[in-house]
Amino acid sequence: MNVDKDLVRHIAQLAKLELQEPEIEIFVKQLGDILHYIDKLNEAGQAAEPFSFSAFLPSITRPDIPGESLPVDEVLKNAPESFKQFFKVPKVIP
Secondary structure, three states, X not given: OOOOHHHHHHHHHHOOOOOOHHHHHHHHHHHXXXXXXXXXXXXXXXXXXXXXXXXXXXXXXXXXXXXXXXXXXXXXXXXXXXEOOEEXXXXXXX
């Protein structure tokens, strides 16, 4: 697809944008580059096989071994505010 100033102006009008001439020139190049890149991606089509090498790597996670927890009173002493056995935080959802 050929990208020119008229196309950029038309897209800007549809998007209700007011563009100045230097901005239009920038967008002509950027939009052209984007469409060129999309064309390159389309050339690959479905012929490209998905690639994943994680199946060949050894597992690097450690086993989950339960341990002793800190006492609730000790944890809550660092909290600015608490209520019973919980942290008290400001309401963030109206």
